[in-house]
Amino acid sequence: MLSPKVLGSAKKYTKNGIEEINQFDENDNLIIKGNNLTALASLLKRYEGKVKCIYIDPPYNTGNDSFNYNDKFNHSSWLVFMKNRLELAKRLLRDDGVIFVQCDDNEQAYLKVLMDEIFEKNNHYGTMIQLKKSTQNDSKSIQKNHEYIHVFSNTNLPFLMTYKKQVDIEIFTDESSILTFPLNNHSFQNVDSDVLDLQKYFYEGTENGATGNNNRLIDRPNLGYTVYYIELKENEVEAFSERIISLNNPEYISFNILKVNDKYKHAIAINDYISTSLNEKSTEEDIYVTNEELIKQGYSIIRPPKRVGNKLGCWTWSIDNFKKVEITMKWL
Structure with missing residues (x-):
């Protein structure tokens, strides 16, 4: 198929390592370097x-x-x-x-x-x-x-593009085993964090709330929820997974443990506030019902940043968007 010059140092990589090349199969994927x-x-x-x-x-x-x-x-x-x-x-x-x-x-x-x-x-x-x-500050050009x-x-045929939202793909079907995946020598990372900045939810003190005129929870009552967040070391993951699974709450294990650099992270978004009690003077203590079960497990609370006048703020994205993007994984 290829000229001898191109195949001068060809290698074939398989699950078993590097193998000799006798012939090319039509199903082989080729990377030609040169x-x-x-x-x-x-x-x-x-x-x-x-x-x-x-x-x-x-x-x-x-x-x-x-x-x-x-x-x-x-x-x-x-x-x-x-x-x-x-x-x-x-x-x-x-x-x-x-x-x-x-x-x-x-x-x-x-x-x-x-x-x-x-x-x-x-x-x-x-x-x-x-x-x-x-855009950089540049007044000269x-x-x-x-x-x-x-x-x-090559020909002026109708150009049809179809899009598939990766975040809608069901990756795991057995929810009870999601948290055990990092124990099987696999790890994950959030591929959409750079796109939607959702990784900012994982740090306390974030300014990742809605901005502009409608940045208060009273303006956007559907954008108020709590992210319960914890960081783990590798040697803590196994015991942690067993504890969370034993709580027998499907909502907890619907979020995957992510590995970012040398840390394992778990973030659970829960709609834990009473929207019917929300008013202009509401405080977090008035409307949010803290999940004490997760606090006992070592989770930290992350809520939307306060706004002018110490008013309750809201998130930029809905809880549904947080859930969709958080479960979009790729193998490392």
Whole structure:
């Protein structure tokens, strides 16, 4: 399938370790490390006109690329570099295939014109624009905080995208065994904490409450609940798991133990306040009913930060969103 030059140091990784390669199976996933132009050309014999999706993240021509590219071409050299690879990529694409090419503001306009020429302008589905970071204070120029992904196809077919919310996937079916997973040499981390900042719930003194005009609990009574939070060392997890399971409360074990660095963390969100008693003068003592059972187990209480005039605050997200994101895990 591939040229001898590409296969000069091929390795096959399986659950048993590194194995010798006799032949490639159609179901094998390939990672080709080396000259990508040679790799693309070597794929043509078997895969020309058969590839459904191609994603390219080329050197941005900024001088900052971390790979062994010459990431400081002049414009003409960079365009030739890209042209050679895009022409091969076009040959690999199926008629209904799509190619995504990422770039920053430095070359994206040139790249768009080049791709218009290779894939034809009518086959441009659009350009995705991503905000990279917060705007910096700069009074001398317009901020360039975006990256771009140009999307093309070989033919101008309708472009249909479907989305699957990972947070809605049922990962575990046996709730009684959730807390025992870290004991079986597995650990988890919260993959959505960087997206929704829900990891901030895990620290007392957080300012992760709603802001703006409607930031009080009286304004958003559905956004008041308590997060009961505990941190554990690895040698404490087994006994802790047994204690929590013995309490025989499905609500406690519906939240997974997360491993973050060398600490194990457990956070339980409970709607433990009496909304019918809420008024402008309410205090935490008036409306919140602390779960003493969890306090005895060593949990700390985290509630929405107070607002102006010591008024009760509310969270940014509903308890349902907290629960959905908290259980979205990936294997470490």
